[in-house]
Amino acid sequence: MRHLSTITKPEKSWKLITVFLGYDPIGRKHKLVSIPLNKTSDECRVLTLGSDQESWRMVKTNYNHRPLCNRISYECINGVLYYRACFDRKEDVIMSFDVRSEKFRMIKLKWDDFDGTGILITYKGRLACSMVDYADHGLSLTLWTLKDAERHDWSPINFPEAPYHPNDQRLKTAFSFSGITDAGEFVYVPSDFRQSFYVMYYDPKRKTRHIVEFKGIANDEFRLKHRLGNRRVFNIFTVPNHIESLTSLCNT
Template sequence: MRRFLTLTKPDKTWRSIAAYLGYDPIEGKHKVVCLPGDKIWEDCRVLTLGSGQEQWRSIKTSLDHHPYTDSYGRCINGVLYYKAGIDNLPGQSQAVIMSFDVRSEKFHAITLPVDTIGGLLIAYEGRLALVHSDYVNNGITFWVLEDAEKHKWSDKSFLVPFSHTDPVLKAKFKLSGITDTGEFIYLPSTFLRSFYIKYYDPEGNSFRTVEFKGVADREFRHKSGLGNRRVYALQTFPNHMDNLMSLCNT
């Protein structure tokens, strides 16, 4: 929509903030969920976008936890997922995946399928999946959430038919996401101007390489103040589509 909305800080005492965007497909509402990222908290702040009175509301989380601010949340079929830690014993924190039902505004903790919080949260065939990449042996292992209430996961493993370090393209590739058609997306860890993206299809055990041009051309780099510096921390939005339909009345 090319519109920007500046949100007020929900609590002035929060030094670090974790914010997530969720969408309820039934009522067609977007909600922003915000929690402090540096301490255990018993409630969060929720704001409904487009409500006319955009104000933060306090919602009980039902489970005291702190979100991991170095990871991104994923909203799938009206449920927002993000990584978090809960304190079971003094000085001990258990890693979990928290879910937030955007419509009912209820929280639920999901036990991890493995004893590590590492990995990438993705949407796989309409369900949440936790993906681990083995960059040494060029493999992928991921767990698909089958039943959140029963903490039931199924697992799959693949060997990627290419090296994550490409001497020809002079780049190291890192798993970043997955497309609607099931292709895993690998991005370079850094680039200067144009760059390459690799797509891996686990069903056909094949991959393709696509050159991406124009994002960091001379004009863009001059306006953004990049100069000749390399770009890091590239992010993907694999299933994003632009709608070119005019919203103006004729």
């Protein structure tokens, strides 16, 4: 829509916050969920975007927890927002937030905790947590998929042929796992880039891969404007299953 909105801070007493974006496919509403980041809390603030009264509301989470915030710490699947959190100051858990009913649930893990490379992704319409499998032949990928949130039921799927941190000597690029497309291809992105970069797709069934080059992201004009010089640009955000919307065309 190319429209920017300024959102007020939800709570003045909160010094550090994290904000998650959720979508309710039934009510067709987007909601922001804001939680304090530097302390444990049993409440949050919720804002419904596009409503007549755009104001933050206090919602009880019923669980005293602290979210673990980074760019790979949450997913929204079928109207449910999932994010990583620390419960009781020591236990790693997954928190879920039903965007429509605004109810929270704590989901326990079947493994001890996340390692530094684990991320939350969508796999075949379900929440999945990626983990590194330290096998004899190198780092492979294991996905723990959520079968039943109420029973904390997780099921592991191992992909021994899918490396977690592949290296391409020809391109001189080190890739890291970023997500999975609806077609089942694993997406790998570089940890940093300059004027151009590569994205690698791996098909675990066919055991094939293809590489796509992206050009002109951080060109000279971009670098001059943002005072980057020759420094590297970090954090490549990927949306594996992006779909272009034609809504604006239909409304004209």
